[in-house]
Amino acid sequence: MKTRLTETLIKNTQWKGKEVRLVDASLPGFYVAINKHTKTFKVKADLWVGTPGQKKKVRSVNQAFASVEQISLRDARTQAATYLSQIKAGTDPFKKTETYEYNIKKMVDLFILSRQEKGRRPATCEGYSQISVRYLKAIHSESAADYELHKAYELHKKLTKCHGAVTADKAIKLLSSSYRYIRPRTPAGTIDHNPFEGFEYNNPKPKNGRTMILEELPSWYEALQIIKNPIRRGFHLTMLYSGLRRATASKIEHDWLDERKSCMNIPGRAMKNGEDLSVPVSDQLIQIFKNTSTCSKRMYPRSPWLFPTVGKDGQVKPIVAANEKALNHRTGHTSRRTYRTIAALAGVSDRNGDLLLGHKIAGIRGRYIDEPQLFGQLLHDQKLISRFIDEHMLKG
CATH class of the missing domain: 1.10.443 (hpI Integrase; Chain A)
Structure with a gap:
């Protein structure tokens, strides 16, 4: 059912055992998906290509592009209108990009967005974002396809020295998970390896917590x-x-x-x-x-x-x-x-x-x-x- 979307409506609407969809009455194809742990802005439309009278349906696009915490409703509606206009014109705005366009930051961001779509806890996704910003910023611009194992060990060693064994392991595991997510979702030849397969982590023994007597x-x-x-x-x-x-x-x-x-x-x-x-x-x-x-x-x-x-x-x-x-x-x-x-x-x-x-x-x-x-x-x-x-x- 279509409704007049407002920030207040989105904030007050809660998950009801299954996904709740708030469909925007003013922009067909734009809606908010409310799950147990996440609220995301999404667009839905059919992608057709070809000349008039001979168009062929390629696929149905149903894609999340931001969480409600990331951007305002007004900005989301503007962004959605752009996406829907591109789809109507026969262009897929969410088509997988070529190899040279994937850097470490984009790869990690896509992995985090996928976790949000899966309904992972907001605290978990926020933790991933913090790790990326704090500890991986130095390699954000590097090509994901060209990143090699020796660079991973150098980064791991540096993070261990500066921030501790646990933090270093978390940062590298985030990178490894991002590679595992992105590889099967890119065209052949885009990202052909995961430099973290078989990586030797610190795996420090957990410390006994302090308790007052x-x-x-x-x-x-x-x-x-x-x-x-x-x-x-x-x-x-x-x-x-x-x-x-x-x-x-x-x-x-x-x-x-x-x-x-x-x-x-x-x-x-x-x-x-x-x-x-x-x-x-x-x-x-x-x-x-x-x-x-x-x-x-x-x-x-x-x-x-x-x-x-x-x-x-x-x-x-x-x-x-x-x-x-x-x-x-x-x-x-x-x-x-x-x-x-x-x-x-x-x-x-x-x-x-x-x-x-x-x-x-x-x-x-x-x-x-x-x-x-x-x-x-x-x-x-x-x-x-x-x-x-x-x-x-x-x-x-």
Whole structure:
């Protein structure tokens, strides 16, 4: 059904178990495809070639060309009109280009776009983009067809030295995946090899994460008081009392808290797995939210976030608090690991401990358990964990 496309309509329309298509009433062939994790602008039209009266249908073009985060609706409609005009004239604007036109940047960009079309999580695609911009920029202009193995090893060695073994491996694996994607989708002779086949990666052993022991909690809480910003203090307390990932906790908004039901409703856009989550909240967490919200609304009255800050560009954004000198870097994932350890020490079952972290129940059990019905048990355990933290952190 055709509709009048607006930015608001696109933003408010959500995935409903299958792809939702918002077809533009003003430009036939232009629509927005809404999937579980992505919203993309697409064009759809039949490509005909030949002289009038003898035209032959070549193929049906149904192609995504940008995500809604990349360009505005107005720019997308203009771009779509250009594509549709070319198709009507018998030219395929999405036809695979020749060898010399493929450089590393274009190849990686096409791979990332393909992942978006596949419905991969936005965080995953954004991670690919960041790797490309930060670590592959030096080779963006090089020909993908001419890139050789010895160059790959030189780049890998340099990245390992400057940014670490894990980052170097991620960058090269992104390149390798891009080659694997693009090779079968280009004409014969365009890209005939993947220089990363058989590549020897660093494959560093994962480091054991830091976890605070119970005896550390009083000194950690004392050090927390040194932090003058009440919003940052509230953020670190929330991390410890909830076990949320840092990226999720930083995006908490004022209206997510439902005090009457003792829960916080987190939308999928703030979750690593892209799925909505209702987190049970204890009385301690509710009080932390209230105290922080009062300060937040006073300091940043127009911000929707519970933990806002001002970026280098002067814009208000969610807090970024990877490290705190006062806390001796006992923040972020350390708080999450400490929370899960305390849950075990307090007697919380492994199943409930994992669910409180936002993890899914593994295997066939997870398919047969209706998690929402466990909310009462999870709330009980959340309160138990908070009391356990209080007993060991605030004693004396």
